Amino acid sequence: MDVSEYIKLVFTDYTLRTITLGTAILGAVTGMLGSFAVLRKQSLLGDAISHAALPGIALAFLLTGTKDSHVLLLGALISGLIGTFWIRSIIKKTHLKSDTALGLILSLFFGFGMLLLTFIQKQPNANQAGLDKYLFGQAATLVESDVWMMAIVTGICLFVLLLFWKEFKILLFDADYTKTLGFNTKFIDVLITSFIVLAIVLGLQTVGVVLMSAMLLAPAAAARQWTNSLGIMIVLSATFGAFSGVFGTAISASQNNLSTGPVIVIIAGVFVLFSFIFSPSRGLLFKQIRFIKNRRDLQQHKTLAFMFRIAETHDNISHPHAIKILNNFQGFTKSTLQQLVRKNYVKIDGNMWHLTEEGFKTATNLYNQQEKTND
Amino acid sequence: MTSAQFEIQLIACIVAIACAIPGTFLVLRKMAMISDAISHSILPGIVIGFFITHDLNSPFLIVLAAITGIITVVLVEYIQKTGLVKEDTAIGLVFPILFSIGVILIAKNANDVHLDVDAVLLGELAFAPFDRFVVSGFDLGPKSLWIIGCILIITVILLFAFFKELKVSTFDAGLSASLGFSPALIHYGLMTMSSITTVGAFDAVGAILVVALMIAPAAAAYLLTNDLKRMLLYAICFGIFSAISGYWVAHALDASIAGSITTMLGLVFLLLYLFAPNKGIIAVLYREKQQRTEVSLLTFLLHLKNHTEETERHVNHLNEHINWQKVRSKTVLELALKNNMIKFDKNIVSLTKKGEKFTSQAIDYIITNQDAKIEHMKDDFFLFRG
Numbered sequence: 177m178d179v180s181e182y183i184k185l186v187f188t189d190y191t192l193r194t195i196t197l198g199t200a201i202l203g204a205v206t207g208m209l210g211s212f213a214v215l216r217k218q219s220l221l222g223d224a225i226s227h228a229a230l231p232g233i234a235l236a237f238l239l240t241g242t243k244d245s246h247v248l249l250l251g252a253l254i255s256g257l258i259g260t261f262w263i264r265s266i267i268k269k270t271h272l273k274s275d276t277a278l279g280l281i282l283s284l285f286f287g288f289g290m291l292l293l294t295f296i297q298k299q300p301n302a303n304q305a306g307l308d309k310y311l312f313g314q315a316a317t318l319v320e321s322d323v324w325m326m327a328i329v330t331g332i333c334l335f336v337l338l339l340f341w342k343e344f345k346i347l348l349f350d351a352d353y354t355k356t357l358g359f360n361t362k363f364i365d366v367l368i369t370s371f372i373v374l375a376i377v378l379g380l381q382t383v384g385v386v387l388m389s390a391m392l393l394a395p396a397a398a399a400r401q402w403t404n405s406l407g408i409m410i411v412l413s414a415t416f417g418a419f420s421g422v423f424g425t426a427i428s429a430s431q432n433n434l435s436t437g438p439v440i441v442i443i444a445g446v447f448v449l450f451s452f453i454f455s456p457s458r459g460l461l462f463k464q465i466r467f468i469k470n471r472r473d474l475q476q477h478k479t480l481a482f483m484f485r486i487a488e489t490h491d492n493i494s495h496p497h498a499i500k501i502l503n504n505f506q507g508f509t510k511s512t513l514q515q516l517v518r519k520n521y522v523k524i525d526g527n528m529w530h531l532t533e534e535g536f537k538t539a540t541n542l543y544n545q546q547e548k549t550n551d
Numbered sequence: 552m553t554s555a556q557f558e559i560q561l562i563a564c565i566v567a568i569a570c571a572i573p574g575t576f577l578v579l580r581k582m583a584m585i586s587d588a589i590s591h592s593i594l595p596g597i598v599i600g601f602f603i604t605h606d607l608n609s610p611f612l613i614v615l616a617a618i619t620g621i622i623t624v625v626l627v628e629y630i631q632k633t634g635l636v637k638e639d640t641a642i643g644l645v646f647p648i649l650f651s652i653g654v655i656l657i658a659k660n661a662n663d664v665h666l667d668v669d670a671v672l673l674g675e676l677a678f679a680p681f682d683r684f685v686v687s688g689f690d691l692g693p694k695s696l697w698i699i700g701c702i703l704i705i706t707v708i709l710l711f712a713f714f715k716e717l718k719v720s721t722f723d724a725g726l727s728a729s730l731g732f733s734p735a736l737i738h739y740g741l742m743t744m745s746s747i748t749t750v751g752a753f754d755a756v757g758a759i760l761v762v763a764l765m766i767a768p769a770a771a772a773y774l775l776t777n778d779l780k781r782m783l784l785y786a787i788c789f790g791i792f793s794a795i796s797g798y799w800v801a802h803a804l805d806a807s808i809a810g811s812i813t814t815m816l817g818l819v820f821l822l823l824y825l826f827a828p829n830k831g832i833i834a835v836l837y838r839e840k841q842q843r844t845e846v847s848l849l850t851f852l853l854h855l856k857n858h859t860e861e862t863e864r865h866v867n868h869l870n871e872h873i874n875w876q877k878v879r880s881k882t883v884l885e886l887a888l889k890n891n892m893i894k895f896d897k898n899i900v901s902l903t904k905k906g907e908k909f910t911s912q913a914i915d916y917i918i919t920n921q922d923a924k925i926e927h928m929k930d931d932f933f934l935f936r937g
Contacts, residue, residue: 219640220584269835270824272578275639276770279583280820283763287813290760294807312654386591390647397636397644433658438651445648452635460633 182426191316192429198318198326199421199440202379205330207395207417208337209375211410212368214396215348220275221260221369223389224282225376228259230289230385233310234296243307245322249377252310256373259285286385313384315425315436326378333371337410344368345406383437394444395420401455420444476512477542480521484539487531496528555680560798562679562696563812566752567764567790569703572710573745574765575786578773579721583766584639585624585742588646590749590758592623594653597750602660613698613750620746621739623649676755676798676808695755702751706744713737718779756809764790767816774827789819847883852892852910855902866898 186196213219229252236251237243259281266277293307309317337344343364346354355361372392379388399413424440453461482502487493499513513529516522521535531539577583596619600612623645630641684694691697710717716737720727724734745765752761772785797812804811825832858864887893892906902910 214636214640217637217639219637219643223584223587223643265832266824269832270774270830272770272773273581273583275581275583276578276766276773279587279762279766280770282587283760284767284813284817284820287760287763287810288817289810290757291801291804291806291810291814294810295804298805387647387651389643390651393640393643394647397640401635434655435658438654438658441647441651442655445644445651448644452630452633458635460635 182430192425194320194323195315195318195429195436196422196425198323199315199382199425199436200418201323201326201330201421202382203391203395203417203419203421203440203444204414205326205333205417206375206379206391207399207413207415208330208333208410209368209372210392210394210396210417211399211406211413212344212348213372213392214400215406216368218369218372219393220278220389221263222372222376222392224263224278225256225260225373226380226385226388227282227289228285229253229256229377229380230286230310231255231292232289233307233380234289234292237296237307238292245317245381246325248307248310249380252377252380253374255285256377257370260369260373309384310380311384312386312435313380313382313388313437315382315428318382322381329374329378333375336367336371340364340367348406383440387437387441390441390444391417391420394441394448398444398447398451401451401458416444416447420447472512476515479512480516480535480539481542483516483522483529483531484536484542487536487539493536494523494530494532496525496530499524499527499529502529556798556802558680558693558696559676559808560795562693562699562755563676563794563798563808564791565696565699565703566755567768567794567812568787569699569706569748570752570761570764571768571786571790572706572783573741573748575769575772575779575783576717576721576741577745578766578769579779579782580741583770584642585627586745586749586765587762588623588627588642589620589742589746590753590761591646592649592653593617593619593746593750593753593758594650595619595656597753598653598656610698613747616750616753617743617746619649620749621743624739624742675757679755699751699755702748706748709740709744713740717741721779756812760809760813763813763816767813767820768793771816771820771823774823774830789816793819844879844882844886847879848886848892849913851883851887852902852906853914855893855900856907856910856914861899864900866895866900 186192210222213222232251232253232255233248234251235255236248239251240247242248263274263277263281266272266280267274272280296307343354343359346357347359347361347364347368351361354364376388376392379391383391395413395417396409398416399409402412403409420440420443424443425436427443428434428436428439451459453459456462479502483497486497486501487495502513513522513524516535517524519535520532521538522529523532574586577586593616596616597612600609600615603615604611606612626645627638627641630636630645631638636644679695680693682694684691684697716727716732719730720732720734720737727734727737748765749758749761752764756764768786768789769782771789772782775785776782793812793815797815798808800815801808801811823831826834828834855864862868884893887906888895890905891903892909893900894903
């Protein structure tokens with residue numbers, strides 16, 4: 177199946193279209209809200225919440241007996257919220273630290289969920305098969321109504337985000353200041369956390385409990401590398417998320433035996449890796465290049481300063497000296513000398529060198545640190 | 552109780568002990584989430600090891616998985632060191648990606664072999680007694696009992712050998728470094744031990760529930776004590792209690808043993824979270840209420856000291872001036888009366904000698920704000936708690 181064929185299939189095939197749209201919307205909304213989670217240093221909250229949602233799904237099934245995904249997700253939402261608020265209360269009221277609280281709620285809720293799931297499996301009225309799809313997610317089970325629900329939730333998120341943009345932003349960067357301005361920080365905080373829980377719960381069906389946290393984090397962590405502006409970051413993050421969804425679906429659809437969730441996560445991981453390395457201002461590659469360049473500049477300046485010291489001792493600055501005397505000096509290499517010549521700071525005449533007028537001036541300033549070093 | 556049931560409980564208890572020991576240190580070092588990350592990211596290690604050995608209980612598998620665990624820790628630390636993202640984001644990025652790689656490896660290659668993700672993630676203790684360790688015809692008991700038993704023995708030996716070093720580096724890394732124990736060495740040693748324990752326990756209780764067995768007993772014990780030795784002891788006791796009671800709950804409900812052990816751990820934690828003396832939520836809320844009353848009392852006494860004129864000290868005026876609810880003023884007034892801080896004289900409130908002395912002390916403390924002054928003040932404060 178080549179690319180054009182696949183694209184044609186996306187527009188004609190009902191299942192593929194639904195799944196592609198669903199994962200794209202999911203990626204966008206998790207990316208959007210994930211930005212807040214990452215910036216608020218709540219990255220692992222997503223992991224805890226997604227695990228904490230499991231008993232809610234099982235309980236919703238036990239109580240209602242339906243497998244309607246909307247009912248189950250409502251259960252997931254409630255138990256996710258309970259988990260979140262329990263975590264907050266543990267951190268706030270006891271001396272246990274946030275990592276302990278997260279790990280605790282994550283594993284305890286998940287274990288309880290597993291107990292319920294295995295309990296359900298042994299029940300006689302066995303139309304329970306398929307509950308464990310929430311563990312790893314099955315994008316193939318998405319239907320049009322699920323996609324509509326995701327779209328509506330995304331719309332609401334977007335609306336609330338725009339409505340409370342100022343409040344969200346200020347809370348993100350300076351919570352204390354927000355409080356002194358008279359905003360109800362508790363309300364904003366709860367609102368934003370609830371939306372993060374909502375986004376996670378939406379993704380359970382597609383990506384599953386275990387991998388949901390990566391959907392939340394990866395696009396945001398990638399987007400963070402490209403910008404320092406919150407607005408741009410959210411847009412970028414949503415875009416990355418949506419593209420991971422689309423590409424992930426495409427790859428898993430074109431191969432046998434590849435579940436969509438893990439592939440989407442790996443695509444998102446590739447986005448992160450790419451951003452970590454190639455981002456112009458923060459990326460590792462350019463950081464390394466800048467580092468090397470700075471070191472070279474420094475070496476050049478050291479050589480120039482050393483030459484200046486020698487030239488200083490003579491009345492005539494262009495008095496020639498042997499290149500040999502530079503050999504014992506640390507920053508000196510043939511190439512630094514060449515660069516100095518190219519910049520017209522130094523002239524070479526056979527085995528001898530002498531400083532030019534310009535080189536002498538630069539070196540004087542360098543020595544006094546009056547002038548900023550030029551590149 | 553059949554011998555299989557006994558063996559299952561024995562394995563569960565040993566797993567619980569083996570997890571509780573490193574878990575205590577992870578909780579104290581604020582690295583609980585690292586154990587979660589390790590438990591997920593050992594999956595590719597297990598899968599690759601399984602492809603090579605075709606045996607889920609092979610020691611080689613444990614080594615390979617432990618190496619993957621270490622790689623996770625190193626990767627997280629490397630990403631964190633670049634400063635591109637915070638530590639928690641680094642953890643949250645690394646383990647789902649490694650886990651995804653594991654899942655895809657299984658899906659692509661292991662269709663016809665006995666290894667599915669559920670087994671790795673959830674484990675099944677009930678089958679543990681069926682996989683026997685047989686040496687030249689002698690049945691020496693279940694294989695997983697031997698594996699986790701060895702891990703426990705190693706853990707205990709290391710704990711006794713390096714207890715002092717672990718303790719110092721956990722509570723004061725700087726001091727530990729200056730005394731000559733490398734914190735990095737102990738850090739990676741602990742991480743290695745946690746990885747090995749996680750791997751050893753995963754086929755008994757599953758990768759995710761290992762996290763519960765590591766963190767929950769330690770967290771519950773931390774609510775009871777601040778003493779490291781006691782905390783270790785309590786954590787082990789909670790682990791054993793949950794393992795045995797969890798087994799019988801699972802037996803009654805005919806459900807996953809690992810799940811019900813975790814649920815029992817959850818109940819233990821919930822109980823302590825609510826009722827632990829001093830650190831439980833009820834004790835904390837009660838203390839906060841008392842502190843509020845104490846601060847109110849102090850405000851009230853300061854107000855009395857500041858105003859000599861009678862109008863300011865009239866009961867009705869106080870009500871409106873300090874703006875308290877009726878109930879609260881009553882509590883504060885009663886407290887003050889009980890401690891002989893104030894006296895009433897025809898609805899005019901005035902300080903007694905004791906009250907005067909106390910208030911000047913309080914002002915002194917507030918103005919100078921020195922810790923030394925609060926020490927004997929604390930004794931006075933405790934007077935109020937009646």
